[in-house]
Amino acid sequence: MADNYLGGQGLRVALIGATGAVGRELITMLETAPFRVAELLPMASERSTVPGVEFKGRMVTTGNVDLERIQECDLAILAVPPGPAWEIGNKIIPLGCPIVDISGVLGVALGAPRIVADASLHQLDAIHEIGAVVCPSPAVMAASALLAPFRGRFLDLRCRLTVMHSAASRGRDGIRELSGQVAALFNSRSPPTNVFPGGLAFDMQPSTGPHGVDGWTEEETGLAEQVGQIIGIPASNLAATCVVAPWFTGLAMIVHLAAERHLDARLVFELLENAAGIKITGNDATTAEIPRPRSSMQEPSLSVARVRDDPMGEGVHLWAVADEIRYGVARNTLKIMAALLERDLL
Numbered sequence: 001m002a003d004n005y006l007g008g009q010g011l012r013v014a015l016i017g018a019t020g021a022v023g024r025e026l027i028t029m030l031e032t033a034p035f036r037v038a039e040l041l042p043m044a045s046e047r048s049t050v051p052g053v054e055f056k057g058r059m060v061t062t063g064n065v066d067l068e069r070i071q072e073c074d075l076a077i078l079a080v081p082p083g084p085a086w087e088i089g090n091k092i093i094p095l096g097c098p099i100v101d102i103s104g105v106l107g108v109a110l111g112a113p114r115i116v117a118d119a120s121l122h123q124l125d126a127i128h129e130i131g132a133v134v135c136p137s138p139a140v141m142a143a144s145a146l147l148a149p150f151r152g153r154f155l156d157l158r159c160r161l162t163v164m165h166s167a168a169s170r171g172r173d174g175i176r177e178l179s180g181q182v183a184a185l186f187n188s189r190s191p192p193t194n195v196f197p198g199g200l201a202f203d204m205q206p207s208t209g210p211h212g213v214d215g216w217t218e219e220e221t222g223l224a225e226q227v228g229q230i231i232g233i234p235a236s237n238l239a240a241t242c243v244v245a246p247w248f249t250g251l252a253m254i255v256h257l258a259a260e261r262h263l264d265a266r267l268v269f270e271l272l273e274n275a276a277g278i279k280i281t282g283n284d285a286t287t288a289e290i291p292r293p294r295s296s297m298q299e300p301s302l303s304v305a306r307v308r309d310d311p312m313g314e315g316v317h318l319w320a321v322a323d324e325i326r327y328g329v330a331r332n333t334l335k336i337m338a339a340l341l342e343r344d345l346l
Helices: 002-006 021-030 067-071 082-095 105-110 138-150 167-186 218-231 265-273 326-342
Strands: 011-016 037-043 052-055 058-061 075-078 099-101 132-134 158-165 238-244 251-258 278-280 302-309 316-322
Touching: 011 021, 021 037, 021 052, 021 167, 021 326, 037 052, 037 058, 067 082, 075 082, 075 326, 082 099, 082 105, 099 105, 099 326, 105 132, 138 158, 138 218, 138 238, 138 251, 138 265, 138 302, 138 316, 138 326, 167 238, 218 238, 265 278, 265 302, 265 316
Parallel strands: 011 037, 011 075, 075 099, 099 132, 158 238, 278 302
Antiparallel strands: 052 058, 158 251, 251 316, 302 316
């Protein structure tokens, strides 16, 4: 079956959320995918004002969610927020069309496994049992891919990371508000603060949501649990601090790795240098050459730099950045699709 999709027959793919930022990036990458897409069915909500999308040199009309057409597809991709994704996903699963859910809601509600192509492809069989698999959030994706090369080598691996989200992590509204805040502050006006209470321009959001009684946010505890499940280490060995930084796009992480067994910068560099989807920069790089959120735009890899030993002998520190849409979502989704085909799961 996979040979047909790789060569002649091709996949029929329903893309729900085709006019959003994630949907548009998926369309771009599907044009050069290592498998053939015979037909793309772009769908969007009734609120969308985009009449069509370009795919392989021709305009394809964007329609509303059409269950009859989805039933005829080989795969449906949910690139919409959790609320609509849950409603639409519940209607698609009984039709027998497998789903790749980018919202993450089917992982919470149905137990669909979160798949990181560079770390957890062994869980793909669940697409037949549950009807769906989940492409996790960009932060979970990046952290899992970063830790995957250490799996099995250090049973007591511990990780502390600071995740810095961009304004784009809050969608188009986040980008518009950051732009509006910059303009307002330059002109001595009160900035809009609907998306980022207290402001983001020339500042930082010190958390990404309400704190629990223990001081941790839902995203922080969820990230530890999800990465732990994907990599196979206890969630208690992971601690994440999640903030929103005053840039428009790009994900950044400050990471500290430690283990009882000796873990040094040389070994970390060696393991990451040979890891799939990771591009590493040596410590001989100049400041201008060190990857940063803006330079990661349109890059399909996780860029790692500043790998250095802890001065107190407690592990290794490093810096990592990625394009949260191209690397954190689109690349992973396409690799999931390719793996499903290779395993004859579609």
